[in-house]
């Protein structure tokens with residue numbers, strides 16, 4: 001194996017894998033970011049055993065120790081955010097500003113859970129029986145398997161790893177095979193901060209091998225997954241068979257309603273951001289823009305003007321607003337949807353593959369005009385810079401179309417009416433609702449998650465993360 005190969009972290013040791021893979025920059029595939037080990041099934045087993053062995057000491061350690069570790073990780077991430085952000089932009093393709101912002105967000109998440117480690121509480125409850133005391137306490141779930149996607153390669157790992165460790169669990173972590181560099185640097189930081197051997201284990205590699213081995217391993221008590229719907233559904237079945245706790249964050253087909261009383265100076269940038277920034281590669285992206293008839297033509301005119309002015313290019317160039325699509329496979333998926341939208345009768349503006357001097361996976365943002373909500377391009381998650389523009393007549397139809405989807409992650413409305421905003425917040429069948437704000441781009445300290453086909457299990461992030469990363473114990477004692 002190459003000396004430059006980045007290794008897995010198992011039981012406190014950096015180890016080569018069964019094979020290795022090159023990590024290529026999607027903006028310029030001649031730029032190889034590094035070679036990353038792919039763990040074998042046996043190594044996943046070693047990692048799970050190490051996590052099990054480390055559990056008793058870690059789960060009973062002083063919360064101060066856990067808080068100090070998480071705070072040290074936060075500080076290192078803050079101190080190195082420009083360097084890590086640059087690496088993240090190179091491997092995933094989001095702009096440098098977004099990538100540095102994502103790294104800072106990961107740091108904030110670690111800092112938040114450093115505080116939460118000191119706030120693990122419970123309830124003292126009056127018993128219905130005389131001289132009996134009842135206590136309800138939170139305990140760690142045990143060994144948790146964390147499986148993450150490529151689109152937020154440091155923030156999503158952070159918002160799973162930080163609460164897992166804060167509440168006293170031990171971790172087997174598998175990042176996406178496409179983006180191991182950000183995950184690896186995070187693992188280096190956690191290790192260098194003094195995390196005890198076996199408490200945190202990094203096993204890189206493919207989902208079909210490493211992810212499958214984690215989700216079926218008998219020593220893994222719980223699985224937290226973010227990614228696609230098909231993989232998430234399979235994992236739910238696997239988890240049920242193994243009686244494991246599971247939490248799934250999956251796709252979205254998030255609606256953004258633009259009412260006829262919306263301020264276009266707010267609505268147009270809000271839609272551009274939600275639909276196209278981060279190349280549309282956010283599960284919270286706005287992919288259905290539901291526009292009231294009274295404002296439709298004026299909105300579309302401004303949207304197309306500003307969409308055409310968006311600068312697609314190398315993420316490391318400070319003028320770039322939209323970087324490349326993450327991979328050739330994702331790009332060809334997006335281009336198929338652009339074709340499909342046209343074939344279904346939408347008027348397609350943009351969406352073509354762009355050639356740049358460097359060889360990368362660049363795509364122009366796409367608007368599917370005159371789309372209807374029953375088109376497949378309006379129903380299936382694309383995960384690229386593509387948005388269907390659907391015309392409706394009035395608030396009731398807008399709300400009905402917004403809710404007419406199998407997903408329910410985020411939703412939004414642009415309006416100047418308190419009545420519409422209030423009603424939309426109440427009636428929207430989504431886990432996160434935005435008023436005059438993009439559907440994507442959330443705070444790090446409040447619950448994140450959806451309803452219907454988007455999510456399963458309890459919420460991530462904020463203090464609500466305790467629901468997943470702890471198990472309740474009710475104890476009774478008789479005082480005599």
Ligand SMILES: NC(=O)C1=CN([C@@H]2O[C@H](COP(=O)(O)OP(=O)(O)OC[C@H]3O[C@@H](n4cnc5c(N)ncnc54)[C@H](OP(=O)(O)O)[C@@H]3O)[C@@H](O)[C@H]2O)C=CC1
Nearest residue numbers: 148149175176177206207208211212227228231250283383
């Ligand atoms: N909700 C979200 O945030 C995201 C949604 N998606 C959606 O998913 C589509 C495909 O993206 P993709 O990255 O392939 O998503 P996947 O669901 O395939 O990947 C998410 C994670 O799950 C892993 N995985 C894959 N197969 C298995 C398995 N059988 N058992 C356990 N783990 C597994 C992946 O590994 P590996 O990649 O290493 O093989 C990755 O770490 C996108 O086009 C988009 O629609 C994608 C990313 C994020």
Ligand SMILES: O=C(O)CCC(=O)C(=O)O
Nearest residue numbers: 281282283284440441442
């Ligand atoms: O919108 C955000 O800030 C987060 C989105 C996200 O977590 C995702 O796309 O997976």
